Amino acid sequence: MPVVVVTDSSSRLPESVAAHYGIRQVPLHVSYDDKDYREGIDPIPENLSSTPGVTTSGANPAELTEYFESALEASEGDGVVAVHLSRKLSGTWSSARLAAERFSGQVRIVDSRSVGLAVGFTAIAAAQAAAAGADRDRVYESAIRQAATVDSLLAVQQLDNLRQSGRISAAGKLFGSALSIKPILHMVDGTLQLRERHRTYSKALDKMVDAAVECAGGRAVTVGIQHCESPVVAEELLETLRGRLRMVTSELVVELGPILGPHVGPGAVGVVIASHLDPIEGIEAR
Template identity: 60%
Template sequence: MTVVVVTDSSARLPAAIREHYDIRQVPLHVLTGDADLAEGIDEIGADVLDRPTTTTSGATPADLSAVFETAVADSDGDGVVAVSMSRKLSGTWSSARLAAEAFPGRVRVVDTRSVGLAVGFAAVAAAQAARAGGEMDRVYEAAIRAASTSETLVCVADLGRLRASGRIGAATRLFGTALSIKPVLRVVDGSLVLAERQRTFSKALTSMVSTAVASADRQPTTVGIVHADAADTARDVLERLTEKLRVVTSAVVTDLGPVLTAHTGRGAVGVVVCPGLEPIEGHTPS
């Protein structure tokens, strides 16, 4: 067999890609009232996210343990690499480490220090290495390499949700409220930080595209666009990127999902560039 790759639903990989690479997914959770809803499994309507008492939580140790058990068995001794979102943004990494203790030497957990499609691209890199016959250490290193070379940028229409969740620092809170400034946020070492300030959302998007292009540094690049109920804007951003980038090896456009949308609010659009990733198979951009 080969090493099996596991990730969480923050990775935002379309089902076709996960199925092609046999990437197992563990759900994050939306909590509202007495209900615990699993992302990607339970129906989570927009009305749920609008409730002021709605919160989110990471993948549970029980969910992770169940997926690890099956994945370890399916690997036939080759092991499992679990690719997780940043430990600074979620408790999922800690839960994965805890669950992995039941499988000594057979599960390695990656902290991508990122979120969204940067996590997904790291999982794909790991799965590609596994398909090439890589042992567990090589697969782990492939995920780390893809995560470390990815750049994640996000434009949000309103910082209220991120302020409430504590996912941005005090300085960013001040910049986000002053004169209705629209920020471009960047993931740095696992945390969301302020990259730039713009007067309008349109200018913020333009700045985000320029920063992403500069980050790619004229290398062949995999591009990811994530959005929260902003499909038209996401397609426009992808068009702008593909016009400016030297070579786009693959392009993935997907929604942020209910858990991340609960923090960014509707209208958010993000860009991930990952230079050096092999072309992603099993997916046709919409």
């Protein structure tokens, strides 16, 4: 049997894609009003991205152990590669490392150094390698290569969520008191950092497109659009990128969801650019 790939729900992979590649997604947690919800499993109240008092947390070692054990059994001994969101943004990676110690090297853990579809694309790279017959170490190397080369950009419409979440370092220093600033953020070595800042959201979106084209560098690429309660803007952004990029091999548009949305707020829209991926299978027509 092929190596089995595990990731977490921050990957934002559509269920149809995860099912096609046999990728198992460990749920992360969102808490509100003294209730804990598992993303992708429990019914979660809508509009949490704009609701005060929402908190999120990673998967714990016991949950990860359960998923790893099941995945290892399904692999019939070929092993497991687990791709998780950045260790600098969540404790999930550390919990995964702890859980993996129980399996005598049969489970390898990848720090994607990112979040959202960048995690998802890294998991897909691993799953495509596994489907092609790669062993556990080569599947791991495919994931590491993808994690090192994927580019993730995000335009944020409001700053309150970023300030409150603490997921961007020194937010006060970056933005000061200029609440009208619309930043473009990008992932750098596992953390969200400021790339550019603009006076208007439309300008930020235009510049994010320019940055995505620059990241693509004229290559054939996979494009991901992720958004928080902004499906129309997301589709418009994708249409613009189609006209600017030389070749798009696959494209995905996803909601950031209840785990990631509260950290960036309504109106946030991001672009993920990945190379080294075969065309993604399992994508359902929108």
